[in-house]
Amino acid sequence: MTAIYKDAGYPVQDRVADLLARMTPEEKFAQMHAYWLILDENGNHRERSDLSDEFAGVSEQAALSERLKLGVGQISRPLGTHIVDAHTGVRAANRLQRMMIEETRLGIPALFHEECLVGLLCKDATLFPSSLNYGSTWDPELVKRAAQQIGHEARSVGCQQGLAPVLDVSRDVRWGRTEETFGEDPWLVGVMATAYVEGLQGEKRDLLATLKHFVGHSFSEGARNHAPVHLGFCELNDTFLLPFEMAVKLANAGSVMPAYHDIDNQPGHSDSFLLTTVLREQWGFDGIVVADYGGVSLLHQHHGISHDAAESAALAFNAGLDVELPKDDCARHLAEGVERGLISMEKIDEIVSRVLSEKFRLGLFECPYVPEENIDLQNAQTRQVAREVATRSLTLLENNGVLPISGKPRVAVVGPTADDPLALLSGYSFPVHLIISDMVEETSQVTTPLAALKNYLGDAQVRYAKGCHIIQRRMAGAPVFPGDSGGKPMQQSPVSFDTSLIPQAVRAAQESDIVVACVGDLAGLFQSGTVGEGSDTDSLNLPGVQQQLLEALVETGKPVVVVMTGGRPYNLQGLEDKVAALLLAWAPGQEGGWAIADVLTGRAEPQGRLVVSVPKSAGAMPYYYNHKLKSGGTPFAFHFGSRYPFGFGLGWTQFSCESVCLAETSVPVDGEVTLSVKVKNSGECSGSEVVQVYVRDKVASMVRPLQELKAFQRVTLSPNESATLTFRLPVDMFNFTRRDGKRVVEPGEYELQVGLSSADIRGAVTVNVTGETRVLPGEWRMMSGCEVRS
Template sequence: MTAIYKDPARPVAERVADLLARMTAEEKFAQMHAFWLILSPDGQHRERTDLSDTFAGVSEQAALQERLKLGVGQITRPLGTHIVSPRDGVRAANRLQKTLVEETRLGIPAMFHEECLVGLLCKEATLFPSPLNYASSWDPSLVEAVAAAIGAEARAVGCHQGLAPVLDVSRDVRWGRTEETFGEDPWLVGVMATRYVQGLQGPDRSLLATLKHYVGHSFSEGARNHAPVHIGFRELNDTFLLPFEMAVKLANAGSVMPAYHDIDNQPAHSDAFLLTEVLRERWGFDGLIVADYGGVSLLHQHHGVSAGPAESAALAWNAGLDIELPKDDCARHLGEALEYGLISQEKVDQIVARILTEKFRLGLFEQPYVDENAIALQSDESRRLAREVATRSMTLLENNGILPLRNRPRIAVIGPTADDPLALLSGYSFPVHLIISDWLDQAPQVTTPLQALRETLGEAQVSYAKGCHIIEQRMAGAPVFPGESADKPQQQSPVSLDTSLIPQAVTLAKSSDVVVLCVGDLAGLFQSGTVGEGSDTDSLALPGVQQQLLEALVGSGTPVVVVMTGGRPYHLNGYEGRVAALLMAWAPGQEGGYAIADVLTGAAEPQGRLVVSAPKSAGAMPYYYNHKLKSGGTPLAFHFGARYPFGYGKSWTTFDYGELTLAAERVANDEASEIVAQLTVRNSGSVAGSEVVQLYVRDELASLARPVMELKAFGRVHLAPDEQAVLRFTIPVDMLSFTGQDGERVVEPGTFEIMVGASSGDIRQRVRVHLEGDIRHPASRWRMLSRCEVLA
């Protein structure tokens, strides 16, 4: 007779209960962790041992084959861990799955997870732009399409869970992981993340998206990786929890990953209030909570809140964790924790039931293997999408009229990022991620700006000089340990200070009509680069001697167009006003060279708008547009503020804004009410173009201090010269809510200023709306999304 759990016609709950009843304690523990393996098609798998072991303080482990007999919850990055062809990687993963399904007592298949923030992290996958590029397009539907393409590639290689998107809200661009964020506005982050999750998971959640890093990771002390976060719950809820709440409630996100830091002395991996009460009980989250790599071990290794791995395991799983990643560092001690009463059998069963539920729901028991002949990566559509989002994220910050380039000028392409494929990629792109393991992938699918400009304008029109280096030799960076100690080696910066290439670049500039200077940073984890996870900074000056190169080239007398790539905005030390143009390209991915060339030559419009403010200096940090009134100090600190504010970006044309009007100046404070505002926008220039019209709100009087302004709606309009359109914005009154004195979301009656403009620093029209009625707590499923309609 077929066991109930093997019968796909039976309800999932029955299958889970039947299987759970058959499992030993050790088999249950095995479902609560992952293995990080170098897989082999012949079944001779081995454990990955390197940086992560030092990081998590791992001790010697038992024989792998014996442990595999018990099964396992997940396999960590089967294709993303090392350089392996997708076909060989899938064949090896199938061999491991065959062992689990056909050669263990119960035949429980494993879930495979991979990184997929900027494309599937494996060899030959499409290398998409960074999340800063995604958000800079201000096009949620495009972000959803990109995520769907990433999801298709992930499914093709057998991935069941993707460790993306990142919902951290940028607060200090010195933080290395700024490049992974959707920007500094919590609502915009929530909108983009929601659409990313919807695209990645698909309508049936057949691939689990993973919301990270839960929560507040980006507001770390001094913008340092893993550093403590100092924040109260009200601000945490309004700013940092909001995107997670949106992605859970609006997109049914399948997984959440806690962060490494502590908030008010409570480590995130053992925070029962956030992991269970808020996430599961208040929001109704029904997916899996997975540890950030080594995060459970850090409870005793770094935070010092437990005496060892058994206590750490109990703290994390009692708080709400489901699966330890990337290995079983603490899960191996669950038997000890159970024996000493640190965790109950009931709690273990609850956790394993959730894990099994997802495995049944995903159909893993019926279809555990992947068709290695059906792998599809780098499709025409994925490359098209990569190019489209890169192009539409190009953000023009300065232009004295030199752009777009006309009449085929003699161009000197200069700079350390002009012909470096890795300079266009993020830290979680496969070729860059390999650097921490001292592996090298040449990234042949990347087209650099130099290559694209030569292809566009012709070899004869484009000359090249590197000008300087950022890092002369890419290699693994700093060891991953926290704190200062006399017995630990002092790390030396890998950034080059060599100026010997500058004179040659100046000579080339003098013989050219225009210089395209490509500057920025290099993504690399743990100080193997100048931006990325663990690659934080204390300065917003261009890394190395790039500023000296810039000043020398401006001094040549030839117009200099600066193209900045990377994961954070850098200042030009006052040269912003002396360059001919400044284009922010972020990390535009494999098609980024084409995107840059298209905008420089006028084949495409610069449609991007900033989603992080470009601060005047590092001394302004932390800085974000939606700050409190007194954030700049009293008197206002001279270094406070942004040279280029949130929402900013130039076009090839100009736009006039008509009068902003309200459908009603008085609106009832109830869950059905909406604020409706509209205005006319006209293209007042001589060429066609598009504008991102942004609507902000300010609460004029509240029971608690509120930000000076908050984005609540936006819409893009495309107009021919002298063409105009009416934009109508509809904002649910629920979106005026904030976290009140009692820690609950509240909507207070009062007067609100409605502001519409081209950026947070360029407000064109203002009106006031009066919200009438009683103080109200919105429903759990409160209305989180506004609308913008473009009318003829």
């Protein structure tokens, strides 16, 4: 007779109960952690730490074989940990899975997870643009399509959980992980994250998206990685929890990952209020909570809130964690934790039930293996979507008329990022991610700006000079990677200050009609680069001697078009007024060179709009548009503020906004505001604009931001063409968090501002919200809408 848990005809809860009743405590503990393995298609699997001197030898491999017979919850990054051909990697994963099914007592399959923030992180997968690029498109449907393509590649290699998206709300661009965020507006982050989760998971949720880093990770002390966060719950809920709430409630996200830091002395991995009370009980989250790599062990190693690994495991799992990643640093001590009375078997059963439920829902018991013929990386459709995201995210900040480039001028393409494929990629792209591991990965699929411009303009019209280095030689030697057992000593800054290449760049500029100066930063984890996880900064000046290079180029008198790539905005220290154009491209991925060349030559319109403000200086940090009145100090600090505000971006034409009006000037506290505006293309060529609606609560019982984005709509018009945009905003969206932790909407006057950026407001109206203060239900209305009529 077939066991109930092996019969797909039974409900998931019945299969879970049957399997759980058959499991020994050790088999249950095994489901609560992962192994980080170098998989082998012949079955000679080894732990990743075996690569270091301390963890080598047959004895460790034999011990792994014995431990695997108990089963395992997950396998960490089977294809993303090292350079392996996808077909070889899938064969190795299938070999391990066959062992799980056929050589363990109960045959429980393992779940494989990979990174997939900017594309599936494995060899030959499509290298997508960064999250800042996603956000800069202001196009949730495009973000959803990108995530669908990433999900397609992930599924094709057997990935069942993707460690993305990042829902951290940018607050201080010195933070190295700014590149991983969708921007600085919590609602916009929520909109984009919801679209990404919907795209990645699909309607069946047969690939789990992982919301991270729960929560507040981006508002750390000094914008330093892992540093403490100082927030009360009201601001935490309104700014940092909001995107997570949206992605859980609107997109049914399948997984959540806590963050490394502590908030008000409580580490994220042991925060039962956030992981259980808020996430599960208040929001109804029904997925699995997985640790950030090494996050459980940091409870005793860094935070000092536990004595040892057994206690750390008990703290995390009691708080709401389901699976320790990337391996079993602390979970291997769960038996000791039970024996010491730190955690109960009832809690263990509760956790393992959730883990098994997801495995049954994902169909792993019925389809544990991946057909090699299904592998599909770098197909034409996926590359096209990556290029579309890159192109539509490019943001033009300055233009004196030199762009778009027409004809066949002599162009000097100079700068350290002009012909460096890695300069177009973010930290969670496969080639960049492996720098710290002393591995080298070819990047032939990446088209650089130099290559694309030569293709469009012809080799004879393009002169190239590097001008300077950012980092002369990309090297490993970063601090320990979370989850590693060893690690190399902290290195000195790798940034180059060599100016010897600048004269050659100046000569190239003097011999040309236009200069395209490609500058920015290089992603690299843990200070192997100038931006990325653990690569925080104390300055918003361009790294190295790039500023000197730009100054020398501007002094030639030739028009200088600056193309800035990277994971954070930088200042040009006054050169913004002297350059001919400034194009912000972020980290546009493998198709980024084509996207940049398309916009520079007018083949495409610069449609990007800023999702992070570009602050005047590092002294303005932390800075974000939706700040409070007193944020600038008293008197208002001269260095506070932003040269290029949130929502800003230039195109090839101009737009006007007029006739901003309300359908009703008074609406009930549970009602909806209807706002219309007439938009006209007043320029000489076709183009698009993002119309933005901000709300200001004129008088509230608690301090509120000066303005908050609540709606937006892109509109594309021909010259002199007009359209009427009608926005509908649920009054629910005017809420804030009260001291008792409840979201409320208060009656009173709210100003609705319509503009083309947070600073370029073209019209404002006031609506009166009537009734009594309303405590929002769990399923409150989070999204606005817009109808466009010609």
